[in-house]
Amino acid sequence: MFRRLRAAGGEVTIHVDGKPVRAAAGDSVAAAMLAAGFTALHSSAVSASPRAPHCMIGNCFECLVEIDGLPDRQACLTTVAEGMQVRRQMDEAPMEGAGV
Amino acid sequence: MSNEHHDLAIVGAGPAGMAAATTAAELGLDTVLLDEQRVPGGQIYRNIEHLEASGELVALGDEYRRGIELARAFRGSGAAYRPGSIVWQTSPDGRIGLTDPDGARMMHARRILLATGAMERPVPVPGWTLPGVMGAGAAQTLLKASGIVPDVPVLIAGSGPLIYLVALQLARAGCAISALLITAPASRIAGTLKELPRALLAGRDLLKGIRWINEIRRLGIPLTNGVSRVRIEGNDRAEAVAYEADGSSHRLAAGLVLLHEGVIPNIQLSLSTRCRHVWDEAQLCWRPETDEWGATSEERIAVAGDGAGILGALAAASLGHLAALDTAFRLGRIGEAERDLRARSARADLARHSRIRPLLDRLFRPLPDSVVPTDPETIVCRCEEVTVAQMREAIRLGGEDPNRAKVFTRCGMGPCQGRMCGPTVGALIARETGHGIEEVGTFRIRVPVRPVPLMALAGLVGEEEGLPAGESTL
Numbered sequence: 001m002f003r004r005l006r007a008a009g010g011e012v013t014i015h016v017d018g019k020p021v022r023a024a025a026g027d028s029v030a031a032a033m034l035a036a037g038f039t040a041l042h043s044s045a046v047s048a049s050p051r052a053p054h055c056m057i058g059n060c061f062e063c064l065v066e067i068d069g070l071p072d073r074q075a076c077l078t079t080v081a082e083g084m085q086v087r088r089q090m091d092e093a094p095m096e097g098a099g100v
Numbered sequence: 101m102s103n104e105h106h107d108l109a110i111v112g113a114g115p116a117g118m119a120a121a122t123t124a125a126e127l128g129l130d131t132v133l134l135d136e137q138r139v140p141g142g143q144i145y146r147n148i149e150h151l152e153a154s155g156e157l158v159a160l161g162d163e164y165r166r167g168i169e170l171a172r173a174f175r176g177s178g179a180a181y182r183p184g185s186i187v188w189q190t191s192p193d194g195r196i197g198l199t200d201p202d203g204a205r206m207m208h209a210r211r212i213l214l215a216t217g218a219m220e221r222p223v224p225v226p227g228w229t230l231p232g233v234m235g236a237g238a239a240q241t242l243l244k245a246s247g248i249v250p251d252v253p254v255l256i257a258g259s260g261p262l263i264y265l266v267a268l269q270l271a272r273a274g275c276a277i278s279a280l281l282i283t284a285p286a287s288r289i290a291g292t293l294k295e296l297p298r299a300l301l302a303g304r305d306l307l308k309g310i311r312w313i314n315e316i317r318r319l320g321i322p323l324t325n326g327v328s329r330v331r332i333e334g335n336d337r338a339e340a341v342a343y344e345a346d347g348s349s350h351r352l353a354a355g356l357v358l359l360h361e362g363v364i365p366n367i368q369l370s371l372s373t374r375c376r377h378v379w380d381e382a383q384l385c386w387r388p389e390t391d392e393w394g395a396t397s398e399e400r401i402a403v404a405g406d407g408a409g410i411l412g413a414l415a416a417a418s419l420g421h422l423a424a425l426d427t428a429f430r431l432g433r434i435g436e437a438e439r440d441l442r443a444r445s446a447r448a449d450l451a452r453h454s455r456i457r458p459l460l461d462r463l464f465r466p467l468p469d470s471v472v473p474t475d476p477e478t479i480v481c482r483c484e485e486v487t488v489a490q491m492r493e494a495i496r497l498g499g500e501d502p503n504r505a506k507v508f509t510r511c512g513m514g515p516c517q518g519r520m521c522g523p524t525v526g527a528l529i530a531r532e533t534g535h536g537i538e539e540v541g542t543f544r545i546r547v548p549v550r551p552v553p554l555m556a557l558a559g560l561v562g563e564e565e566g567l568p569a570g571e572s573t574l
Binding site for chain 2: 001002003004005006024026027028031032034035039040044045046047049050051052053054055056057058059060061062064070072074077079
């Protein structure tokens with residue numbers, strides 16, 4: 001869905017769900033993931049629908065991912081770092097007890 | 101670090117924050133600027149230093165020159181700068197809680213200036229939670245921050261000056277813009293332009309807008325005015341946009357949908373700090389009540405820039421300057437006469453930069469149907485997936501203020517803490533009950549306004565020694 005106007009330069013490599021993703025130094029984790037072709041970053045709490053970054057400035061919390069073992073980090077407010085381990089928070093089933 | 105004190109702590113390194121920090125430091129105040137980003141600029145001047153150095157600023161347009169000046173002045177001002185600082189608490193007594201790369205910490209300032217700027221007004225239309233739907237400003241952020249642009253056809257829907265600018269910036273970067281769907285009625289645009297006195301037509305801002313629209317037409321980007329009932333379709337991602345225009349229904353395929361209905365003050369911190377807020381009917385938003393210096397109802401708290409009401413980046417810098425002067429006066433650095441004298445040029449600038457605002461507010465005012473959903477299945481609260489139908493039922497059962505509706509439905513209880521549903525919830529309650537939105541009120545926002553890892557919080561235990569007494573609970 002997105003492309004880079006110039007090559008990332010590959011200054012930084014992060015890992016998303018175990019796979020290496022090249023990013024430009026200074027990228028937010030969310031930007032790096034979108035540029036690498038990830039569409040959804042997490043799934044919603046109630047219906048487990050796929051969700052993607054919506055605001056990119058820290059308000060919508062739709063870019064929540066696990067970063068270096070810590071869940072629910074805002075990927076749009078976190079800058080990539082070499083070797084960073086990112087896990088998408090995709091649940092296949094809705095949260096138990098979510099009655100709607 | 102636990103007993104860190106400053107004269108002035110500023111939250112946000114956009115135009116207001118940078119200008120305020122510069123002025124305050126020049127006046128000898130011990131000033132710290134806290135910002136979530138890793139470089140100064142805020143949203144409007146995001147990544148400005150890099151963009152200028154690399155020559156990429158040219159393609160974005162000539163709107164950003166002032167940002168370079170502000171960033172340079174700030175860098176040379178001597179104010180302390182803490183990039184990567186996520187502020188999750190500001191207190192009326194001057195305490196500030198934040199998380200930075202080293203962990204969570206508390207600090208204290210004799211005065212706090214909130215320069216938290218604006219956010220895009222949420223646009224709750226059917227399908228707005230699908231991947232492939234974002235704010236127009238979000239796409240612009242990707243472009244400015246990382247040089248990342250859509251590689252699928254982009255459809256932009258809504259109202260506001262930013263729509264035209266983003267369309268142009270993306271088109272100049274080689275993106276395919278499949279349509280601009282403008283939700284403001286065509287008659288309003290034509291009517292407002294016709295009413296304009298000649299003098300106003302000469303205004304630079306207005307000419308700029310007219311140039312944008314001309315360039316959009318020249319580039320052959322299809323532009324439709326008077327669009328309503330925008331609906332995004334798709335299963336796991338946006339695939340098409342359905343809408344009405346000229347009395348008939350239309351449907352366009354879309355790879356990426358950008359929504360925008362203007363910007364509103366980001367008031368999460370000012371609300372949580374219990375500053376008094378007022379409803380701004382001209383701008384259809386809540387804003388902290390401020391005096392001509394940005395002072396709020398809370399003695400130690402000031403607000404400057406778009407966070408106090410939308411006036412744009414140039415006015416924000418003037419407001420930051422004024423708030424810093426008032427801080428210097430209140431803290432005994434300068435006298436009242438000197439404050440007022442130094443404020444003169446900023447006041448003149450502010451008046452000049454604000455002149456166009458009433459026109460913009462009128463021209464781009466979101467229609468109720470564009471931002472207050474009627475379709476029962478439309479999601480109001482993205483986090484807890486609360487629909488219009490569920491909200492209506494809650495309101496009918498007595499959820500006539502946002503905090504009761506929240507208890508009934510969980511709207512506003514998810515990770516975003518009501519940032520994305522708050523404006524809609526208030527407007528929905530007002531519409532359903534017939535009450536004025538100013539009596540309906542807002543969510544009560546509590547700290548921490550951003551998530552803080554438990555480990556980081558645990559590291560804070562016992563760290564508050566040396567800080568003024570106050571509530572000890574978070």
